[in-house]
Amino acid sequence: MGSRPTDDGDDGGVTDPGTDAVLGALADPTRRALLDALAARGQASASVLAADLPVSRQAIVKHLGVLSEAGLVEPERSGREVRYTVRSESLAATASWMSALADRWDRRLRTIKRAAEQQ
């Protein structure tokens, strides 16, 4: 995960690969609840997390796969089980990307509004 959503060449990145994955991952309520449960434990396996949520273990595994792909969790083998950990980097990067986007909208709107009032 070397590419940061905020430092790639193209500025108007509405289709940034990392940001796209994070937004897609966070769109699902079950995945957000899963992240919440994982953050509460700091480290947990899929089977443990399945006890917290009203879904099967296999569903948890799939969600963890999506979250891992988005860089939001980090899998780590420990014997016969796989422990996952939350990663704040991708989330923080996406947050700053959104903040920058909001700022760009503001600037653009102000410019257009000013031009409209002047004519």
Add this chain to the structure above:
Amino acid sequence: MGSRPTDDGDDGGVTDPGTDAVLGALADPTRRALLDALAARGQASASVLAADLPVSRQAIVKHLGVLSEAGLVEPERSGREVRYTVRSESLAATASWMSALADRWDRRLRTIKRAAEQQ
């Protein structure tokens, strides 16, 4: 505090109504492209935006409905047409929510890690 993942949604809610809508709205690539096109114009109707994107006008209308529901765009009647404007407030709010969440993860992880090293 309890270990309930589903709480109200003011401070640390993973299921905040506004945030939920914004994340769901931004998850779709077409909607992000739509927001981008709208931000570039500052103000545009659904028919105008339909010319920019490779989808039909009706699809644009539906997407604008979702975006409006999430507070990301603002509809405004002007005669027989409806002009939409981007709104940065919801996006900025969600950005700061994400940033706070990332920060909370960091704190929690550091605490757990420290406790684990001490035992």
Add this chain to the structure above:
DNA sequence: GGTTCGTGCAACTTCAGAGTTGCACGAACT
């Protein structure tokens, strides 16, 4: 007046993903 343009509504198709179940494999415990 009539026509055109933009919107709104409704029915329909299609497909991705959320969730399930069942079973097989390997590591750990007795």
Add this chain to the structure above:
DNA sequence: AGTTCGTGCAACTCTGAAGTTGCACGAACC
């Protein structure tokens, strides 16, 4: 040895979202 526990893989169902098409209604232009 045998057993148990956790993971991994595959097939399957099913709901919802994305997109389409067609048509009706009202406002604007001739």
